[in-house]
Amino acid sequence: MQHDNLVEIEDVAFDYGARPVLKGINLTAKRGQVIAIMGSSGCGKTTLLRLIGGQIKPRQGTVRVAGESLGELNQAGLYRLRRKMGMLFQFGALFTDMTVFDNVAFQLREHSDLPEDAIRDMVLMKLHAVGLRGAAHLMPSELSGGMARRVALARAIALDPQLVMYDEPFAGLDPISLGITGNLIRRLTDTLGLTSILVTHDVHESLKIVDYVYFVSDGVIVAEGTADDIKASDLPYVHQFVHGEAEGPVTFHYPAAPYVEDLRLGGQSA
Amino acid sequence: MNKTILDLWVGLFVIVGIAALLFLTLKVGSMNTVNNSDSYEVVARFENIGGLKTRAPVKSAGVVVGRVVDVRFDNEVYEAAVTLRLDKRYAFPKDTSAAIMTSGLLGEQYIGLEAGGDSVKLKDKDRILITQDAVVLENLIGQFLYGNAQEGAPK
Amino acid sequence: MLKQAIERLGNRTLQGVGRIGFAIRFFVAILLHSGTAFRRFGLTIREMYFSGVQSLIIILVSGLFVGMVLGLQGYETLQTYGSEDALGILVAMSLVRELGPVVAALLFASRAGSAITAEIGLMKATEQLSAMEMMAVDPIARVVAPRFWAGVISMPLLAALFSAMGIFGGYLVGVQLIGVDEGSFWSQMQSAVDFEQDILNGVIKSVVFGIAITTIALFEGYDAPPTAEGVSGATTRTVVTSSLAVLALDFVLTAFMFRGLS
Numbered sequence: 001m002q003h004d005n006l007v008e009i010e011d012v013a014f015d016y017g018a019r020p021v022l023k024g025i026n027l028t029a030k031r032g033q034v035i036a037i038m039g040s041s042g043c044g045k046t047t048l049l050r051l052i053g054g055q056i057k058p059r060q061g062t063v064r065v066a067g068e069s070l071g072e073l074n075q076a077g078l079y080r081l082r083r084k085m086g087m088l089f090q091f092g093a094l095f096t097d098m099t100v101f102d103n104v105a106f107q108l109r110e111h112s113d114l115p116e117d118a119i120r121d122m123v124l125m126k127l128h129a130v131g132l133r134g135a136a137h138l139m140p141s142e143l144s145g146g147m148a149r150r151v152a153l154a155r156a157i158a159l160d161p162q163l164v165m166y167d168e169p170f171a172g173l174d175p176i177s178l179g180i181t182g183n184l185i186r187r188l189t190d191t192l193g194l195t196s197i198l199v200t201h202d203v204h205e206s207l208k209i210v211d212y213v214y215f216v217s218d219g220v221i222v223a224e225g226t227a228d229d230i231k232a233s234d235l236p237y238v239h240q241f242v243h244g245e246a247e248g249p250v251t252f253h254y255p256a257a258p259y260v261e262d263l264r265l266g267g268q269s270a
Numbered sequence: 271m272n273k274t275i276l277d278l279w280v281g282l283f284v285i286v287g288i289a290a291l292l293f294l295t296l297k298v299g300s301m302n303t304v305n306n307s308d309s310y311e312v313v314a315r316f317e318n319i320g321g322l323k324t325r326a327p328v329k330s331a332g333v334v335v336g337r338v339v340d341v342r343f344d345n346e347v348y349e350a351a352v353t354l355r356l357d358k359r360y361a362f363p364k365d366t367s368a369a370i371m372t373s374g375l376l377g378e379q380y381i382g383l384e385a386g387g388d389s390v391k392l393k394d395k396d397r398i399l400i401t402q403d404a405v406v407l408e409n410l411i412g413q414f415l416y417g418n419a420q421e422g423a424p425k
Numbered sequence: 426m427l428k429q430a431i432e433r434l435g436n437r438t439l440q441g442v443g444r445i446g447f448a449i450r451f452f453v454a455i456l457l458h459s460g461t462a463f464r465r466f467g468l469t470i471r472e473m474y475f476s477g478v479q480s481l482i483i484i485l486v487s488g489l490f491v492g493m494v495l496g497l498q499g500y501e502t503l504q505t506y507g508s509e510d511a512l513g514i515l516v517a518m519s520l521v522r523e524l525g526p527v528v529a530a531l532l533f534a535s536r537a538g539s540a541i542t543a544e545i546g547l548m549k550a551t552e553q554l555s556a557m558e559m560m561a562v563d564p565i566a567r568v569v570a571p572r573f574w575a576g577v578i579s580m581p582l583l584a585a586l587f588s589a590m591g592i593f594g595g596y597l598v599g600v601q602l603i604g605v606d607e608g609s610f611w612s613q614m615q616s617a618v619d620f621e622q623d624i625l626n627g628v629i630k631s632v633v634f635g636i637a638i639t640t641i642a643l644f645e646g647y648d649a650p651p652t653a654e655g656v657s658g659a660t661t662r663t664v665v666t667s668s669l670a671v672l673a674l675d676f677v678l679t680a681f682m683f684r685g686l687s
Contacts, residue, residue, distance in 0.1 A: 053558075055558060079561040082559060082561040085559065087559040089552045089555065089556055090552070091551065091552070093552035093553050093555065093556035094553075095553055095556075095557075096547075096551070096553070106560065107560045107561075110560070110562050110567070111561065111562075155560075276470070276471060276474045277470060279474055280470045280473045280474050280478060283477050283481065283582065284473075284582065286586065287581075287582025287583070287586055288582070290582070290585040290589035290590075291582070291624075291628070293589050294521060294588055294592075294624050295620055298521065298588075298589075298592060298614055298618050298624070299517075299521070299615065299619060299620045299623060299624045325622070334616070
C-alpha cells in the first residue's frame with residue numbers, strides 16, 4: 001500500500017548524553033518532493049537524518065519510513081528498509097581504497113548476484129547521470145570535492161532508492177559546482193521519482209530547488225512552508241537566517257555571564 | 271593492486287609459511303612423543319625416584335626407546351609407580367631391570383633399561399620387577415662420611 | 426583533595442572496565458559476523474596481503490638477525506662449559522618456544538596492528554563506516570571480520586617464518602662462521618625439540634597473540650574519536666596495549682604449557 005507520506009516524524013526527541021538536541025519534532029516528507037531542513041550549525045539537523053536512517057534511536061516519538069516504524073524493526077528489518085534509502089554524506093564518504101567505479105558498484109555487488117556485465121552497465125548509467133562516466137577509473141583521492149560529492153550521489157542512487165538524504169550537499173563548493181549539484185538534486189528527484197531530504201544552511205541555493213522547508217532552531221521546528229512562504233516570511237528568526245543578518249534572535253555571543261562581570265571591572269578587587 | 275597479483279602474493283605467503291612450519295616440525299623437532307598405537311606400557315616400582323619427571327626419556331644402551339608417561343605414589347606399597355611407554359619396535363625380556371640414572375653429574379634424570387636373559391618378552395601392562403632407585407646425593411655423601419668415620423674410629 | 430583523587434581513580438576504573446566490556450562485546454560481534462569473511466574469502470585474502478605479505482620483510486630480516494645474535498651469544502656462553510655442540514638446542518628452543526611467537530607478534534603489532542587501527546579509524550572519521558551502514562552493509566561483517574581472520578591466519582605463519590629464519594641465522598653464524606660441528610648442531614636440536622611440547626605450543630601461542638593483536642587494533646580503530654588526534658592516539662594505544670597484551674599473555678601461556686601440567 002502506497003503512503004502519500006514517505007517519511008513521517010512524530011514528536012521525536014533525542015539527547016546526546018545529558019544535552020538535549022531535539023525536543024519534539026514533527027516533520028513529514030511527501031513522495032516526489034524535495035524537502036529542506038535548515039538551521040544554524042549544530043542545531044541537530046544531521047541528527048535528524050541519522051534518526052531517519054535508523055542509525056540512532058530517538059528517546060521518544062516515532063520515525064516512520066515507507067509506513068514502517070523504525071523503532072519496531074530489528075537489525076535485518078532495518079537493513080532491508082535501508083536498501084530503499086540512499087544517503088549523501090557531507091564529504092561524500094567514498095571508500096578510499098576503491099575506484100569510483102567500484103564505489104558505485106559496491107551496493108550492487110553486496111546486495112545482488114547480477115553478472116559483472118550487468119553491473120558494469122548499471123554503474124556507467126548512474127555515473128552518466130551525474131556526468132562522471134569518464135572518471136570511472138579514478139581513485140577518490142584524485143577527485144575534486146564537487147566531483148567526489150557527485151560520485152557519492154551516483155553511489156547513493158545505485159539501487160534506485162525511494163528516499164535520498166543529503167547532509168550539507170552545498171558545503172564547501174565553488175559557485176559553479178553549487179549550481180550543478182542543486183540542479184542535479186532537483187533533476188534526479190523528478191526523473192527517478194525520488195523523495196529528497198536536504199539538510200543545509202545554504203538558503204539561496206536550496207530555496208531555488210526545494211518544495212518545502214523546515215526551520216529548526218534549538219531542537220524545535222520554528223517555521224515551515226514552501227520556498228515562497230519562507231522568502232516572504234516576516235518571522236524574525238527566518239528573516240535573519242534568509243537575509244544573513246548579524247543581529248536578530250540568534251545572537252553573535254555564546255551565552256555567558258555579563259561581560260563586565262567576567263572581566264572583573266565591576267569595582268571588585270582582583 | 272591487481273587482484274591476481276594480490277592472490278599470487280598471498281598464495282606464496284601461505285606456501286612459504288607452511289613450508290616454515292614443516293621445516294620446524296621435520297628438521298628442527300622430531301615426533302619424540304611415541305604414538306599410542308605403536309607402543310606398549312610397562313610399570314616399574316621404585317622406592318625413590320629422585321627428580322624423575324613425566325616425559326623423561328627411557329634409554330637402553332644409551333638409545334632412547336620410550337618415555338615416562340606417568341609418575342604416581344602407590345599408597346598400598348608406599349612406593350612410586352612409574353609408567354613407561356616403550357616403542358613397539360623394541361621388545362625386552364621379562365627379567366629386564368630398570369634403573370634411574372642421571373646424565374652427567376647434575377643433569378636430567380632418565381630411566382635406563384638393562385636387558386635380561388629371559389626368552390619371554392615384556393607385554394603391555396607388565397611390571398618390571400628388578401629396579402634400582404635414584405642415587406640421592408645426600409645419602410651418598412652421608413654414606414661416604416659415615417664410612418670414613420668408621421674407618422678412622424679407634425677400635 | 427584526597428576525596429577528589431579517589432573519585433578520579435574510581436572514574437578511571439569504571440571507564441576502563443567499561444572499555445574492556447565494549448571490547449569483549451566487539452570481539453563476540455566479530456565472531457558472530459564472520460560468515461562473510463569465509464563465504465567471500467577474497468575479502469580475507471585481500472587483507473592477508475596487507476597484514477601478512479607486507480609484514481614479511483621485517484619479519485624475515487628481524488628473524489635472521491635475532492638468530493645470528495643468538496648463535497653468537499649462545500656460543501660465547503656455551504663454550505665456557507665446553508658444550509658448544511648444544512648450540513642448536515639453544516637457538517631452536519629459544520626461537521620456537523619464545524622468541525619466534527613473541528617477537529614476531531610484537532613486530533606484527535607495530536607493523537600491521539597500527540596500520541589496521543589507522544585505516545579503520547580513518548574510515549570512521551570520514552564516515553565511510555556510516556555510509557556502509559546506510560547502504561545496508563554491516564561494517565563488522567564486511568570490514569572488520571575479514572581483517573580479524575586475516576590477522577589470525579597470518580600470525581602463526583609469520584611466527585613460523587621468524588623461527589625458521591632465526592634457526593637459519595644461528596646455523597650461519599654457529600656452523601658456517603664459528604665452526605660448530607654441523608652434525609651435532611642439527612641432531613642435538615632434533616633430539617631435544619619436541620613437536621607437541623615445543624612446536625605445537627609455539628603455534629598455539631602465536632594464534633592467541635594474533636587474536637589479541639587484531640582484536641585490540643580493530644577495536645581501537647572502531648572506537649577512535651573521529652578526529653586527527655583521535656586516530657593518532659588510537660594508533661599509539663594499539664601498539665602499546667597489544668605489545669603489553671602479548672607479553673602478559675606469553676607469561677600466562679608459558680606458565681600453563683611448560684609447567685609439566687601435561
